[in-house]
Amino acid sequence: MSTIKKVLLTLFIITTLSLAGILLYSWNRTFANDENLIGNTAGNIYNGGLFCEKDGIIYFSNDKDNGSLYMMKSDATDIKKLHDDKAAYINVDENYIYYIRAVDTKSVNSGSSLPFNNTGIYRINRNGEGLKLISSKPGSYITLKGNHLYYQNYDVxxxxxxxxxxxDGSHQRLLLIEPAxxxxxxxxxLYYTEADSDYSISYLxxxxxxxxxxxxxxxxxxxxFGDYIYYIDRSAGxxxxxSLNGTDRTVLVKEKCSAYNITNSGxxxxxxxxxxxxxKLCRMNLETSAVEILMEGHFKQIHVxxxxxxxxxxxxxxxxxxxxxxxxxxxxxxxxxxNP
Structure with missing residues (x-):
């Protein structure tokens, strides 16, 4: 073998090994987030987390395919399937999608509408590959902030x-024994409310x-949101x-409501x-207080x-x-x- 061929073979082997090493490193590595990153809006998570937008891409649970995980452009075109899992409480960062595998969901007690009896919390690459188990126990209300996932977990x-x-699924820590x-x-x-006792806004x-x-x-x-905290008054509905310090409380909608959300523009x-x-389902212009009735009837899970x-x-x-x-x-x- 000539010297040139030996050199080329050596370079080929080195390049192949380097690429393999990079691939193996990337495969096992969890890429870090900016600590201020938010995986989905609170309004969407309260409504089930069935839609989540990141970098001009909407990730969503497709009812037409039994709730499977899909993606589409921000203008609702170019729809693609990512995974067969029935997804809820979707959060997205720069590299991954986090969600509940929501199989055979049901309420665990009369005072809660939280869907449990699912098969755990999962993470998947944004291209639909590399599925990873985060928690095998039933969960709910996943909230991604920075490099941590906060969520409710159900134990018998x-x-x-x-x-x-x-x-990356490591360092699981019990934060509160209450259903926060x-x-x-x-x-x-961490600001939170409890699901069945103290309904003040508390912090950890x-x-x-x-x-x-x-x-x-x-x-x-x-x-x-901005300079305000929006909420449903549990007593009046x-x-x-x-304001952010709890003063200047104002009633926006006097009728009894079950769900709400606020557009990204505010x-x-x-x-x-x-x-x-x-x-009925309505919308209010928060600048003018003008109200429009969009549809009459019973609706749920308002996502923005x-x-x-x-x-x-x-x-x-x-x-x-x-x-x-x-x-x-x-x-x-x-x-x-x-579905193929």
């Missing part, structure tokens, strides 16, 4: 508790792991707003009114992306789509079933 003996994992629903992580504090200091009451009240589904509040004779709002019939017959900040034109969202 203990019941519902709040846990935290690193995004995470609302936001701000300045090393993530450095000292001590707890305290942040704002006393009767709150459900608080959303920290109204949608209210207050312009519109979408909400479901529950009334035996006058149930940059360009659209999605919501569903109570019996999951249809999913609807409407421009988030545009004209109040509701259409049926009808993605294809790409």
């Amino acid at each position: 003996d203990r019941g519902v508790s709040l846990y935290r994992n690193q995004t 629903i995470p609302a936001a992580v701000i300045n090393d504090r 200091d993530l450095s000292s792991f001590t707890t305290g009451t942040f704002i006393e009240g009767d709150f459900a589904y608080p959303v920290f 109204t949608i209210n707003r207050m 312009k519109y509040l979408y909400y479901q009114v529950n009334d035996a004779d006058n149930s 992306t940059e360009n659209y709002v999605f919501f569903k019939d109570m019996d999951n017959t249809n999913t609807y789509i409407i421009p988030a900040d545009g004209k109040a034109k509701v259409s049926i969202f009808n993605p294809p079933d790409l």
